[in-house]
Amino acid sequence: MTPEGSLLVAEGLHKAYGPTPALDGADFSIHPGEVVAVMGPSGSGKSTLLHCLAGIIAPDSGTVRYGPHTLTGLSDARRSALRRTDFGFVFQFGQLVPELTALENVALPLRLNGTKRKEAERQAREWLERLEVDTVAQQRPGELSGGQGQRIAVARALATRPRVVFADEPTGALDSLNGERVLTLLTDAARDTHAAVVLVTHEARVAAYSDREIVVRDGKVKDMMAGLI
Amino acid sequence: MSIGHTLLGLLESGPRHGYDLKRAFDEHFGHDRPLHYGQVYSTMSRLLKNGLVEVDAVEAGAGPERKRYAITDAGVTDVAQWLARAEKPEPYLQSTLYTKVVLALMTRRDAAELLDTQRTEHLRLMRGLTERKRTGDLADQLICDHALFHLEADLRWLELTAARLDKLAEAVRA
Amino acid sequence: MSAHEERAANQGSGPDPGRASWARDLAMGLRFAVGGGREGWIRTALTAVGVGLGVVLLLGAASIPHILESRQARGDARVAVNGDRPVKRSSATLRYADAGTSFHGDPVRGALLRPDGPDAPAPPGVHELPHHGEMVVSPALKELLASPEGTLLRERLRFKAVGTIAEPGLAGPGELAYYAVSDRLAGEDGSFRIAGFGSRIPPRELPPTLLVLIIVACVVLLMPVALFIATAVRFGGERRDRRLAALRLIGADRRTVRRTAAGEALFGAVCGLLLGTVLFLAVRQGIGSVTVWDVNAFPGDVTPSPALAALVAVAVPLCAVGVTLVALRGVVIEPLGVVRSGAGRRRRVWWRLPLPVAGIALLLANGQVGTGGGTVDPYLIAGGAVLVLLGAVTLLPWAVEAVVGRFRGGPVPWQLATRRLQLSSGPAARAVSGITVAVAGAIALQLFFSAIQGDFMKVTGQDPHRAQQDVTLPSHDVATIREMVARFRTTKGVRGVIATIESTASRPGPVRRGEDFPPSTQVTVGDCASLGELAHTGPCKDGDVFVVKDSTGMVDTGYLFKTARPGARVLLNQDIRTGKPDGAPRTWTVPRTARVVGSRKDPSGQTAFGIFATPGALDTAALADPRARAMVRTDPAVADAAEYVRNTAARIDPLMDVRTLQNLERDKQFGSVRTGLLVASTATLALIAAGMLVTTLEQLRERRRLLSVLVAFGTRRATLGWSVLWQTAVPVALGLALALAAGAGLGLALLRTAGKDIFDWSVIWPMVGGGAGLVAVVTLLSLPPLWRLMRPDGLRTE
Secondary structure (H helix, E strand, O other): OOOOOOOEEEEEEEEEEOOEEEEEEEEEEEOOOOEEEEEOOOOOOHHHHHHHHOOOOOOOEEEEEEOOEEHHHOOHHHHHHHHHHHEEEEOOOOOOOOOOOHHHHHHHHHHHOOOOHHHHHHHHHHHHHHOOOHHHOOOOHHHOOHHHHHHHHHHHHHHOOOOEEEEEOOOOOOOHHHHHHHHHHHHHHHHHOOOEEEEEOOOHHHHOOOOEEEEEEOOEEEEHHHHHO | OOHHHHHHHHHOOOOEEHHHHHHHHHHHOOOOOOOOHHHHHHHHHHHHHOOOEEEEEEOOOOOHHHEEEEEOHHHHHHHHHHHHOOOOOOOOOHHHHHHHHHHHHHOOOOHHHHHHHHHHHHHHHHHHHHHHHHHOOHHHHHHHHHHHHHHHHHHHHHHHHHHOHHHHHHHHHO | OOHHHHHHHHOOOOOOHHHHHHHHHHHHHHHHHHHOHHHHHHHHHHHHHHHHHHHHHHHHHHHHHHHHHHHHHHHHHOOOOOOOOOOOOOOOOEEEEEOOEEEOOEEEEEEEEEEOOOOOOOOOOOOOOOOOOEEEEOHHHHHHHHOHHHHHHHHHOOOEEEEEOOHHHOOOOOOEEEEEEOOOOOHHHOOEEEOOOOOOOOOOOOOHHHHHHHHHHHHHHHHHHHHHHHHHHOOOHHHHHHHHHHHHHOOOOHHHHHHHHHHHHHHHHHHHHHHHHHHHHHHHHOHHHOOEOOEOOOHHHOOOOHHHHHHHHHHHHHHHHHHHHHHHHOEEEEOOEEEEHHHOOOOOOOOOOHHHHHHHHHHHHOOOOOOOOOOOOHHHHHHHHHHHHHHHHHHHHHHHHHHHOOOOOOOHHHHHHHHHHHHOOHHHHHHHHHHHHHHHHHHHHHHHHHHHHHHHEEEOOOOOOOOOEEEEEOOOOHHHHHHHHHHHHOOOOEEEEEEEEEEEEEOOOOOOOOOOOOOEEEEEEOOHHHHHHHEOOOOOOOOOEEEEEOOOOOOOHHHHHOOOOOOOEEEOOEOOOOOOEOOOOOEEEOOOOOEEEEEOEOOOOOEOOEEEEOOOOOOHHHOOOOEEEEEEEEOOOOOOHHHHHHHHHHHHOOOOEEEEOOOEEEOHHHHHHHHHHHHHHHHHHHHHHHHHHHHHHHHHHHOHHHHHHHHHOOOOHHHHHHHHHHHHHHHHHHHHHHHHHHHHHHHHHHHHHHOOOOOOHHHHHHHHHHHHHHHHHHHHHHHHHHHHHOOHHHHOOO
8 A cells, every 4th residue: 555645654564572563564654734543452553653653663674664765774863863854743741851941842853953042942932822832931841731731742743844743642641621622733733734643542532633544453554544445 | 223134144154944033133132122023024024025035945834933044145245235334323333233243253254344444434423523623613512522422432332342352253153 | 647647646555656656657668668669679779889888988987097006006016126225135135136128119127136045035926936047927928939029039038937927916918027037146237135025105196287187188088978878868869759759648747758768768878887887897808908008907907996886887877867858858748749849949158158168267276287396186177177178068059059040041952951950950969069079178188288298208319310229338347348349249230339438537646725526537438430429539540539528518628627638647546435546546648649629419418528538549458447338320221130239238248228219208108198098089089970870870760751752853862962961060060160169278278277388289180180080981871871761662651
């Protein structure tokens, strides 16, 4: 399955931690601007798939292609560079640097890309406004509520205007109302910037924010749209 | 729940007398509501008329007990189509879904496929509701949320059933 | 525990319910320390190892008095005293002569003995005196003599080794010593008669400046150890706090939590105390093979003074509890988590500043002491030093907070590091407080050293380029002297010998008016080459005579000319006691051709004057009571030339004294204090580095997930590596700056006490370099674990 115009394509991914396979021949593809939910029971390999797709870990076999690049053939340094410039990340918890203010946290990936501090913080402030958390710009993560923290994390993931946003259970630690608000803001912002979103979740209501879902079961991926066509 | 499809499905594993059909139905699906004989024979005569079953053998004696029914090719196709078709997501679907899963297992069809199809259908509806919620007013949001939570509950049931298919298959085929 | 429950507990049946609850809570802490699973064990083990290492050092320090005392006692017990009054010969006396030598730079203590009878005393550690031609040796000497390296020494000590000297007769296990018995000892060879060994002479008191140095050194070396122990008690504190929060959740009140924490710390400290004691005992067994400060000790010597040991045993656990309680003061442990209130409260400077100021004041209050005297009040000096250093430690957290709080912006690694420090500067400041004290103390001592070392270094005036060994020949017989000189000349590795025979000449005739005794002068006979080393003779041939004026100005030329004058007649055999000739007068006339020249410092730094004659001009046989000296010039290419010379000397006479010429002589006590300080500060710095490393790694482990997240969004390893470096370097730099200030202040105050004002600033750079090296080492060692933690495993939540 190699749909035309795909931004990120993975084929035949295998990855094992010790004797247990986490991925066992997984395929995946996503178009620019598409929101794809990765569903499946816990331990099915959802997060491993996300880590492989994002080039955080290297699969044992199989390929991940991103635009003209074959991620699986790149050095760790090149993959890191790609993650800095082209990818954004939101995790469930514990992702904000506790010493930095909300503003500095959002500016961090921009600064890692070499943007000057002033400019980075100006852009960061825009994202904070967009995610409705500009009032807490000068506070540190320890002083924020869970919902505020996740919005900061979303702002940080989007600040570099990434082509792909990887979100691993982004609302897992939030109540429904906050979770839905964060998802609305994330998917709206991603659609505006034409970014693809890989949304790992085990919750149907979260997956309902996607355009399409895939199910990971026993390390294999089932694309639900393919079944319909 | 479609009794016709269920009986057809039960016939797929081999020809049966009407009484056998009732017993098998009660055993698997009629825990709280056993089937009447009348319901069985009226359903069978409808299926006969539509060519989905045929009378396999007529034994000596009087009364309907003499007839043994067998499924036709058209009947098998009909069961397959029914199983593959996602139910319209609505509350309290599980009795239908349960019947379908059990029948799929009994007839050695892919029950997981069935569940996945249903999940996709559920999610399709949930996407629509979510979209409506995003654009709608507070009343819309509340109504949509109600539906969404129910659908989510069904989906959880689907997930759980999917995770227990192997055990269910053992129980059904025993 | 709720207030209600507490009331119930107070009404309990026990005689002292308060104490009972203390005991219960402490016991609970103990259970946490033991039963806290793997994590609990690791924490307890870290604390125990840290405290243990500190305890080893403390017990070592507590043993120093006993080491010195026992060395002193054994040293006193074996002294042979050459008293003012001669000892009457009896069957219980012996003749004694020092026969020490040196081998490859190591001193060899030795003595020749000649028992006068069967009851002659044996020196300590010697069971029975050996027979003539035999010796007893120390185990170290025995080993050396048996080894290939000892060949040359074996040739020198031509006695048969028949036994060993036991522990009571040795200063330390590594000492080279022997006692040999020789029938040839007689009255005129430097030996003397004794009735027994040992003396009650009070030991030489340390010069006051050295005493100041030692007191401050102890303070400087032990304070970081104390701080290290305090740090070790806090290892794993954050996780402990979380565990205590869980305790609060199930209903413990704040006081209970505090006591539980104290119990946990107490357990770690007691484990550390035990571990430290075991380690100390183990180290003690191996102590004999280690020589520090030219001193090595028997395991039995390394016994902590009971009072100090008891102090360590009590103070360490108490400190552990105290530190824990103080650490918990700024922390509110709530059932649902830990709130650090420290962040909100700014540190104040007003109560910190008076400490160092008071310290300096105390030091200056002691008044001046010099090498010559002055009194040292150890309490004043030690108290002052402690206050200054303590001041530096208390100022440090304030300084770190004040400085770090001003940092804005900068590159990402810098921002990460400074922001972290801003959020909680306490742990960082604590980690470097050890360095601050160690470096401040070391700087103070080094400054003090650089200023007072002149007092302890003597310029000898000797010139080791012209001759390397100085030998006094033990004979008064000219023929024998000549033969001895010849033997030195033919010794392997010898290039030349400056040999002279000296005697006295006086003016013949009676004492004139105004004179107490007839004027006399020195007569020196030697060949032209030898005389040329002692005077500016100019051209010289055998048969020449010179009148040498004293160029140092000590001896008036007018007085000299009364006897040493061209054409003067002199008496060669005057009896000094009577002023009359000893037997028939032997006179000699200084030739009129004798040239008057200036004297020249000889290679041993001495200056001779008077009549210098070549053998062709004056027959040495005419001299009365001639003494001979030989200065030997050796070939630098022959490695063991000095040992060959000593062997030749010993072959001629075991009692012959051979001195090695050197231009500088460092006071031995001073040298050993300085070496000791260097060794100890190195050990202290290593200890601090270990503590910092543990703290850094612990902090990194706490941040495992965050590190993985940072890696996920593409953070470079270098970025995080640099941030770790800055995070260590910034507090260390501040600590060093403070150390510089405190060290300079302390050093200058000490210098004023010693009445010195010249010192060498350059001595502080090695300390700063040491601090920088420490940062580098800690950072480098934390990089591999950092790389490991930066793997994406931390993202896996399942």
